[in-house]
Amino acid sequence: GLNHQDIQDMVDDYLGVEQYHVLPDPLGDYIKHVDCWGKFLGVNKVLIGQVLENDPRYYDFEYVADYFANTLSDWGMPYEVFRVYTPGYAPNTPYTNSLILNKKVFVPVTGSTYDDDALAVYEAAMPGYEIHGILYGEWYNTDALHCRTKGIADIGMLHIDHFPLHGNIQLQDEYNITATITNYSGMPLYPDSLQVFYQVNGGAFESIVMAQSLGNQYSASIPYMEEGTLVGYYIHAADESGRSTNHPLIGAPDPHEFTVVQMLQGLIVMPDTLLYTTIDQCIEGQEVKIYPDGVEEVTVDFINQMETDIFYWWSEPEITFPYTIPSGDSLVLTVYIGIPVDQSTYLVQDTMFIECGGGDEQVLIMVDEDIISSLQEPEESFNISGIYPNPFDRVTNINLSIQQDQHIRIDVLDINGKLVSTIADMPFAAGDHQVQWDGSQYPAGIYYVTVKGDQLIGTAKLIKR
Incomplete structure (x- = not known):
């Protein structure tokens, strides 16, 4: 059989599609057709169905919407995500199953009280297009206008x-x-x-x-x-x-x-996160490379090269400011962590700040909690209560138990500490939550999921097969 990469290669070879979106189906029905829950409205616009929070499919629909909101379109800008209410009960609400033909949009409507709102969403998302509601009593949530019609390409276009x-x-x-x-x-x-x-x-x-x-x-x-x-x-x-x-x-x-x-020339800093999970990394240090983002020299006004408040870290060589980085050159700093002991399953964080006239940058420094001998035990405000499947092939579920209302950011890092994907960055209410990560487009290997509250970061290992 074909694995995911085989299919992606086939789509690229035959259709020239480099960015192939593979997502879980939020509709939860037999059909597994994208047009029953979503639709591309243009190169940089997408329409996704929406259900109430108490609907068991709610988080699946929100996951797909968040995915596109955080994904660059082929025009190099994030997708504009439009939502249309599609509860699915009678009369049916198959509003994403529409047909776009030149400058006209034909939307299936059923006499539902939500028809007018759906047409208004299309009008807001596609200004200038003629929006036509097509009323019919036999449209289904799994089989409507787009399922039954097809635009024909103009070979003389x-x-x-x-x-x-x-x-x-x-x-x-x-x-x-x-x-x-x-x-x-x-x-x-x-x-x-x-x-x-x-x-x-x-x-x-x-x-x-x-x-x-x-x-x-x-x-x-x-x-x-x-x-x-x-x-x-x-x-x-x-x-x-x-x-x-x-x-x-x-x-x-x-x-x-x-x-x-009017933009002053700024800096490029790589990587933007340093992850220390072993004592050797603390002793040997990890490098941060800073260089101009254009063709002119850049003056760095300040870098905090040592901090002791949260844990002890410093960088070498010692720099006198202001410091000028010539065009085509770079500044490389090695960041060390002091007083290593044993490893743990929690991370603490601090930040290196890099300031220049063209805009400030920062590097997040994350260290296993018990590597820092003077660190006080952090108050647990959440925990990662489970991950399944793990190892996984495509999608894994991450369960969180949150003790108090707070803003949570959930990231996936590769084994080198480089940010791979942001799963969520929003307020969470106290209670049990589940989020998904679709790792199908990433290579097999070890990843870390980090759940960031105040100064404490919970982390767990993910293994993609």
Whole structure:
């Protein structure tokens, strides 16, 4: 049979899909079809069903929603996660089982009191699209519109491939927009149709004609914008076959956006966490590498190179501040832990702070509790009550017993202490809780799950087969 990696390789080889999402099915029904509980609305948008907290499927639905909220889309930005209430009882609520066809969205509705809310979610998530509710008495939660219809690809399509500018963009003289425009019909492009339309702070759109740079690659530059400006833009193209298209597809109603900021050059710090689980690691130390994140030198204003409050640690060599790191160079510090004794199953933490004008960084230092001889016994406010299966092949369940309301962060680290995944980072009420980690995309080996409360971190070993 095929294992998960075999299937992922097959999808990559035949479809060119590098990011293959494999998730537990939250619906808990016979069908195991994604469109019965979720739907991609665009490259960077996803719709996930939602149920009440007292529904036994609640945590499964929330796990999937959190997964996408913490996963980068192919445009390099986290997915926007939209939720639609899908309780599942009669009349049925199969709202994720919709069909998107060009600029129209057809949503199955059943006469439920939740129909209007579902249509409103689509309208908010997909501005500019025509949202049509399709009323029918025989839609099922496991079999609705998307299960029964299929869009047909246009083999003569006009396609724009573009990686958008988004988030905060450094202030510059102009902002270059490049795209690959392919006319699969073979009919010539209209040169004057190839334009970048842009708006400033939500105002009227202006346009710039794109110039051919190489083959079917085209570019145009949005002019200088002041710091703090919100820029929206989309790309338009048309060819002599009568086809026209935009990127993003809907164009002006939901353009790409970025904000112009004046950013001082900062630092890259690797790793961002040092995990000490053996006495040898404490004695021999572990390295932190600090280097500029651009082509210019960076001045480090301060690093706390020794702390004794929580436990004793120090770094070498000793640095005099301010300290300048030349372009292309780096500063390497070795961090040692003092007074080692035996190992334990709890971790304590402290932080190395690295300050510079381009932004502060920090390195988390975590040490087994009993390696520090002077450490007082921490008050137990939670514990990891069980992990199953362990060893595991794909998904494992982590049970927590929390003694008091508190904010909990649950991370998975690899054997070198590098952050692999954040499972949760939110308030938890006192009581018993269960979270899942889907490790299917990670290699077999040893991992650590860390549950962080105040200064105490509970940790447990995970073994992925």
